[in-house]
Amino acid sequence: MTQLNSPTRQSKTGDLLSPDFMRQLDKLDVMSRKMLRGSQQGERRTKKKGQSVEFADYRSYVVGDDLRFVDWNLYARLDKLFIRLFMEEEDLSVSLVLDITGSMDYGEPNKLDYAKRLIAALGYISLTHYNRTSVYTMADGLLESSQGMRGRRPIPQMLEFLNRQRAVPADAQRPGDQTAAFKSLSIANQRPGVIIVVSDFWDKGDLGEAFRYLAGDKRDVYLIHLLSPQEVDPVRGKVIGDLRLTDLEDGDVAEVSVSPALIKKYKATLQAYCNHIKDAAHRRGLAYMISETDVPFETLVLQYLRQRGLLA
Amino acid sequence: MGFISFITAAIAAGITIPALVSLYFLKLKRKRMVIPSTLLWQRAVQDLQVNAPFQKIKNNLLLWVQLLLLLLLLFAMARPTQNAMADPGRRVVIVIDHSASMNSTDVDGKSRLEAAKARALKVIDNLDAGEADGESGGAMVVSYAHRAIVMQDFTTDLARVRKAIRDIQPTDQRSHLDAAIAAVEPHARQSAGEGDMFVHIFSDGRVTQSTDEPLALAKADVRFHRIGEVKPHGNNLAIAALSARRDFTKPQLVQVYARLANFSDKPVTTNVQFLADDRVLSTQQVKVPAAVQQASAPGKPAAPGETGLTFDMTWLGDALITVRHDHPDVLAADNAARTLLAPSRELRVLMVTTGNAYLDLACEAADVEHLVQMAPDQYEKQDPKKLRRGGWDDAAITGASGAAGEGFDVIIFDRYAPKTPPLINSLYFGVAPPVEGLERKDTRPDSPSNEVITQWDRGSALLRNVELSDIPLRRPGRLIVPADGKVLAIGREGPVMAEVTRDGVRHVVVCFDIYESLWPHRISFPVFIKNALPMLGLDGSDQEAGIAYRTGENAVVLADTELDRLAYTGPRTINARALGTTLTVDAFPRAGLYETKADVPTRYKQLAVNLLDTEESDPRVAETLQIGTSAVAGTVQAVEVRQEIWPWFVWGALAVLLLEWMVYARRMHI
DSSP states (O other): BBSOOOOOOOOOOHHOHHHHHHHHHOOOOOOSOOOOOOOSHHHHHHHEEEEEEEOOOOOOOTTTTHHHHHHHHHHHHHOOOOOEEEEEEEOOOOEEEEEGGGGSOOOTTTTTHHHHHHHOEEEEEOHTTTTTEEEEESSSSEEEEEEEEEESSTTHHHHHHHHHHOOOOSSSSSSOHHHHHHHHHHHEEEEEEOOOOOOOOOOSSHHHHHHHOOOOOOOOEEEEEEEEEHHGGGGGOOOOEEEEEETTTTEEEEEEEOOOOHHHHHHHHHHHHHHHHHHHHTTTTOEEEEEETTOOOOHHHIIHHTTTTSBB | OOOOOHHHHHHHHHHHHHHHHHHSSSOOOOOOEEESSSSHHHHHHHHHHHHHHTHHHHHHHHHHHHHHHHHHHHHEEEEEEEEEOOTTTTTEEEEESSSSGGGGGOTTTHHHHHHHHHHHHHHHHEEEHHTTTTOOOEEEEESSSSSSSEEEEESOOOHHHHHHTTTTTOOOOOOOHHHHHHHHHHHHHHSSSSSSSSEEEEEEOOOOSSSSOOOOOOOOEEEEEEOOOOOSSSEEEEEEEEEEOOOOSSSHHHEEEEEEEOOSSSEEEEEEEEEEEEEEEEEEEEEEEOOOOOOTOOOOOOOOOEEEEEEEEEEOOOOOOOOOOOOOOOOOTSSEEEEEEOOOOOEEEEEOOOOOOHHHHHHTTTTOEEEEEEEEHHHSSSSSGGGGGOOOOOGSSSSSSSSSSOOBBBEESOOOSSSSSOOOOOESSSSOSSSSEEEEEOOOOOOOOOEEOOOTTTTTOOOOOOTOOOOOEESSOOOETTOOEEEEEESSSSEEEEEEEETEEEEEEOOOGGGGBBBGGGHHHHHHHHHHHHHHTTTTTOOBEEEEEEETEEEEOOOOOOOEEEESSSSEEEEEEETTTTEEOOOOOOEEEEOSSSSOOOGGTTTEEEEOOOHHHOOOSSSSSTTTTTTEESSSSSSSOOOOHHHHHHHHHHHHHHHHHHHHHHOOHH
């Protein structure tokens, strides 16, 4: 049986993030397209008016306001009492979701390894900026999580968590189910914040329905769609001739005679599928970005994600 | 269009087409492979099928190409034909001429025999079609040259008929169509009705009518397939005659004579070589005139231009004399001729007599230097084999002369008939030898005592310049001559002189006693002795000459010891049938030199065989063939032959195979 998924490997902590790369990541922060409420004071502006040094607005004085915030200079000029308002800076909740279905363990470079490194990098960035960071794994639902990490101290814990993750073997009874996974996530994590999902989005269910559980005003969701080069161009994966194809997730079998016409059709279908995910995401207000695993990982993090506004 | 092997192809189609299609319907042995998700593949396959209603067909373009390839091959297997015209229900006789002229290589570079065989096979192909309808009457194959050979008797097994046609070998013999007609005629006579039998004769029309009343094929439908093109001239230069003879008085002098015949319309200049034992003795440049149309016979073909040439040489021993020319022409068999020259020798004669002065004088007049006389009782004591040359033992015989180891060339029996026929050519006076069928009867008592010879064969070499009309004979008696004997002279009561050949030994019988006639007093008597002794003594020739045979002839070999078998190798291996010490060699099929390693006398070690036949050397094709009393016109394409077109289907199949390869390669290569 020909398979492009890599054998299970025991990565060291350093395999996911090199010291040099971590130094480069120090300069980045996870950005949210929305002003989200945090629970603790942090490094992030929020909608909430607070006690930071950054001026936000004025409003008329009402009885009971703290007289320390009255702008006496303005009272001297206008003879009216105004209260000075300042922006509140809070921490950000960042949830990182890693797809570990069987289909992720495929391709060269391997999608799961690539996804783990990406989650590690995003988690590192998030933690270094004192954001409340959680890492989840999903397959036929939410599987494991490492929650409530903040600051640099839990970085090894996060990396250890990621290293431990293995792809779920194919099981016809328990195929990947993103609807169930996102539903569980929305229940488990109701805190406003950024959610980043790294997946190949091979799901035979309705992804539009699944994304419904991610959508919400208090959430800024990024979907990172990972594909291996062999999936984009099956010829590179030697998928040609009369084949009996087995699905890595549910063990489903398809017998096809792969001809140039079918390859062409496959590529068109893949494009349509990606467009469908993108449309479904946009309809729900989710950000969607796609990448192939042959794009150098550093390029993806340092350039591509910055360009797309996820990192700054 | 028709099919020769339709049923075979239909059976093959019934087996192969479902097999091929089922291969596509059966699950292919697919390569197993895992992929992240089958989702898109299933959608892509569905889309392809939904978008194209004939997608199955498109998908299986390879199947269609292969089906087309298979169909083409099946068509080829069915042997499609064009212009079919079979002769169902008829019996067919294939008669093929394989005489010398059929070896002419003037039919598209092939010999006429090969062309004839090819056309005969096409006729058999037509029979194939008839057989497919279950109506073929079978076929028979006869080849003919000097004799006719039934290569295959009537059979419906056409494979055997084809093999028989292919097995026909070329010969250099003369063509005797009568022999073939005689072989076919009994079958024609037994035919059910008119047109029941078809006789296809494949020949160039150069045939010899050997009988005065040619046989006819009354009930058969005869078709003459003329092989070759009818032209007034032909490109062939033939050696038409060859002889070599020693001078009678000076036997070491040999004169070789050859005659060349030119059948083309242009004079031919060529080099003629004379060889003795493969050594070139002389090369002469000869110009042979062109064939000329006889003014007296304007309708007949032009007579060949001829030139004779001689070569004198001094040669004491035996030699193989070869004459050949180097002019390129269509027939090779007549470009060389050979003859075997025996060593010079003097005639040795044994006379078995009680004394005959006339014969003594006549032998002296005939320059016989070695004459041995022997009384009848002494003769009977001799071993007949030892009397032949090489077997003479002078110590055993009184009054013998001559060197030991020699023998006699001829025996004269004077009024004494030996008890057993001698093994040497003999001359008898007053008696008849004990040869089957030959008998001497005394003159009837009531007949007149005096007789004369009323008639004699003036053409015989024995009686050349012999005048017998004025010789009175007293009670000469008469001879009863067997059917194969030759009467030389006839008296009032019957033959008085005859020649009979038994087992290769010639017996010339004069039935009267010369003392009872006035013949010895006539000049014709010593002339007869001078004619007869060299002719009988020196291998049948009147002078010592080269010995050669013609193709189609049989040679008789006289061996010293009894041989079980005798084989000669040469252009073809031939065998001799043994009867005691006499062996008859099969008819020579081809011209050339035949040799044997068997223990036979030196003169039989080699046998030279030549064509020397202007009829067969003539390369011109005859327009008609005389069969019975009617002339059958030749046709170039006698029957409308089913032309098989299966090669086109095979070529088409090859092209489709190429297409199939391209389709497959395109599928498997992105």
